[in-house]
Amino acid sequence: MSTIGKALGLLDAISRLDREHGLSDIARLCALDKATTRRFLVELERHGFVEQDAETRKYRIGAEPVRLARIREARFPFLSLAVPVLRDLAAASTETVHLAEYSAGRLSNIHVEMSPRAHCVTVDVGSVLPFHATASGLAFLAFSPAGLAEQMLAEPLQAFTRYTLTRAPDLRAMLAETAERGFSISRQGLEAGVVSTAAPVRAPDGTPIGTVAIAAPLVRVNAVRILELGQQVAEAAGQISDAFFGLGQPAPTLSRKAG
Amino acid sequence: MSTIGKALGLLDAISRLDREHGLSDIARLCALDKATTRRFLVELERHGFVEQDAETRKYRIGAEPVRLARIREARFPFLSLAVPVLRDLAAASTETVHLAEYSAGRLSNIHVEMSPRAHCVTVDVGSVLPFHATASGLAFLAFSPAGLAEQMLAEPLQAFTRYTLTRAPDLRAMLAETAERGFSISRQGLEAGVVSTAAPVRAPDGTPIGTVAIAAPLVRVNAVRILELGQQVAEAAGQISDAFFGLGQPAPTLSRKAG
């Protein structure tokens, strides 16, 4: 594997940590030598991708990604156009809403609007969503070229709860349903006690570039309510697609590479 | 130089481009071999740091930095706390306001609030600010340990306009003035016809972590007005420092490494 790949993998590992960690910890986590890990961290730090706390000597994500993200947002204002819609959706549904973007073969959460209610689902920004176990993942695959779904189903599928669908035929059926319905539903696929529904944000040519999802506590949704939420999420996703590609956007095409 | 450094340098080069470019262009710009450039781009793409347009084959910043930036913002909400203050400042001053963050030895623009006026200064988000030629740079250095300023002054200083101060003694005088006054002033240092004033956002221990600046067309400011704007910018910078470190923030320390 290339050195660059290893270093960026290291950065990815750091991004998944819930708190700051030290050199030895990070080395163990990435199964890299301590010396190698250190060289990577130093190099990443030189470029602002990680920062080292001067006191604790622990490492965290640096400020350079913020700069890069702002540049991307300036040309491709996905977040800034989507957030108002998400806010409205959270208010209308009174449930937690989140937006994911597809990149590098993964679907990552990039924004969360919390439910105004006291009892609600929390979702981490920056987390990577498994395709088979989340409404977002299913919504994304259902509207992508069939090859992508098959590629994802071919890998071993982790069961996060005892409700997680892990058999390809079951998932294929879910995808077919989703494609017909216009939105996906996941019942406790990733987290026990949580039901989600999601719909794709699509480029003009139809390929999804991300998803918008609603996640609600199981106790608040019945068969009728989930369809209601699904309608709302599909509506919002359509709105974002239109807002984004409707005016002025050069509609960039994305090569849909393997994960 | 390490391969990682070269690859991240390439990413940095792409970030500075005003529009998307092709492989050969980028290779030329970075003085790297085409084959090497391609391997880097492919690797960066695999991890989502760049995207290649499927049609034009040109490269642009990818979505992964957005994910990383959101993670950082969730733990270290510099932007989200600063933006409301910047908005108020833009409204109060009726001039363009921008926020910069120090990282990897550079001061980068991470947010801009445009002046409500028709005739106003525009500032690019993501751009890197030269320390000696901008109000932000001077404000940052004036409140940093003296060693950092001397390090920056030691390098050859580019004259962006015929008003740019490039001699170390002149700049040292400016820094002394700035430290005393509490805010910096730059008259056409980077752009002809633009006057700026800036103040540092500081961690509890006093070291600056960024700056907030106002940039106004020369024709709208006289000696009195610039001091007025300076007062406002200093006030706003103080507000951001307080908002950020006042409550709950763990006040992380940053190792102040060379540029």
Added chain:
DNA sequence: AAGCGTCGGTTCAAATAGTGAACCAATTCG
């Protein structure tokens, strides 16, 4: 339509960079 330049992308021997076991010195813990 032939000629030329440039594009994105690929190949493989030569050269350069990355690697990691062993080693510090400084903390932390029982």
Added chain:
DNA sequence: CGAATTGGTTCACTATTTGAACCGACGCTT
């Protein structure tokens, strides 16, 4: 107090990166 961490460094060994030369395709000009 000593055992087991921690972050960090060294240097002989070796695997990875490098780039000139190559390809087919596209878009000009003649």
